[in-house]
Amino acid sequence: MFFVPILITFLEPSANTLLGFLKNAPVLIVVMAxxxxxxxCWLPLAAVIAIALKWKPGKSLPPEQKLPLLIPLYLLAPLILWGISSLGLRSFSDYGLVGNLSIFSSLLLGFGLGVIxxxxxxxxxxxxxxCKWQESNNKLVLSNLLPIPxxxxxxxxxxxLIFRGFLFTELNRxxxxxxxxxxxxxxxxLLHLVWEQRETIPQLPGLWLMGMVLVLARFADRGNLGLAWGLHAGWVWAIATLDTAQLITYPGKxxxxxxxxxxxxxxGxxxxxxVLLAGAILWLFPQIPK
Incomplete structure (x- = not known):
């Protein structure tokens, strides 16, 4: 997947032309690009992985087989954005990803807020x-203690980085x-529909609200992504742990x-x-303009 920066170097003679086009292009063109x-960039890798998994179009993949497809997709995104920044268009700091220790304190704060x-x-x-707690499944948490976080x-x-960083920043132009x-x-x-439609459709209002609260988290963190990153990761970790270890059952009351x-x-x-509780707490942060 490191062919992205190599490709950019190969195309360097036309970089100035591309930079001029992107600087003057409407934001929707930049986002679509x-x-x-x-x-x-992901499709060739996905094709190789799909063949290795013996996956056929129309056939659903279990969660453990979706992960090999998702990891390269996720790892490619910052490389694409690095390519954009290498053209001189915008930097990672413009998208809220700062290279100082404060991002880690914000990350921990956001993670704690998400879990709490x-x-x-x-x-x-x-x-x-x-709902009820399944104490008999507590031991399953240990086996997932490292991979899920x-x-x-x-x-x-x-x-x-993609949605509250690149996408929000570009749209806000x-x-x-x-x-x-x-x-x-x-x-x-809407992009969550790519992997699972039946279970995702009822979640769309909640996912949209979650996105709005994560934008609020960026404002609360003075435009940085540390707080939003931690909040997002805290929710993902807590829910994934509960699901994987099957710690919660619903009696149907x-x-x-x-x-x-x-x-x-x-x-639900x-x-x-x-999400609203986290948003209300973030609203109290002094950095947010009231």
Whole structure:
């Protein structure tokens, strides 16, 4: 996947022309160019992996086989953005990814906020009798103690760099902040349909709201992505751990629209309340213009 910077070097004679075009192009052209380049670079790798997995179009893949397809897709995104920055268009710091220690303190703060907000919502559900804890599965957490946090941090970092970094920043060049936030969050939600449609459709409102709150997290962190990265990773880690170890069961006392349709928190009132709780806390941060 390191052919991206090599390709850019090979095309260096035409870099000035490309830079001039991108600087003057409408923002939608720049956004489309990024996503097209991202997909085109990933497709050859995806084809090789799909052949190795003996996957055929129309055949669903189990979660453990989706991971080999997702990892190269995610790792390619920062390389594409590095290519854009190497042209002199914009830098990673313009997208909120700063190279100083403060990003790690924001990351930890956001991670804690994500876990605590989810814990509060689940605690309320336990108290109401909407769900139960499976103590017999506690031992399964240990086997996933390392891989799930690493995946959560990777997913959080790449998705924040793309959607709250690149996409929001570029849209904000031509559109007001609120509209850039709405559009970038909508694209963030809709792109989740690529991997799973049936389970994702009920989550779309929750995913859109999650995107809006993560934009708020960037403002709370003075334009940096550390807080949003941590918040995103905290939610991914907590939910993935609960799902993988099957720590939660639902006795069916209330409708799935309260607890989350298909056992997905963002597809129910509980997940929406979790995101709103985090958003309310972020709103209290002094950096956000009131």
């Amino acid at each position: 990024f996503f097209i380049a991202w997909v085109l 907000s989810l814990a509060i919502v689940f605690a309320c559900q336990f108290w109401l009798g909407w 690493l995946i959560a941090l990777l997913v959080g970092a790449i998705e924040e 031509e559109y007001p902040v609120w509209l850039a936030a709405v559009i970038s969050s909508l694209i963030f939600a 209330v409708s799935e629209w309260f607890t989350g349709k298909n056992k997905k928190p963002l597809a 009132l509980a997940g929406i309340m979790c």
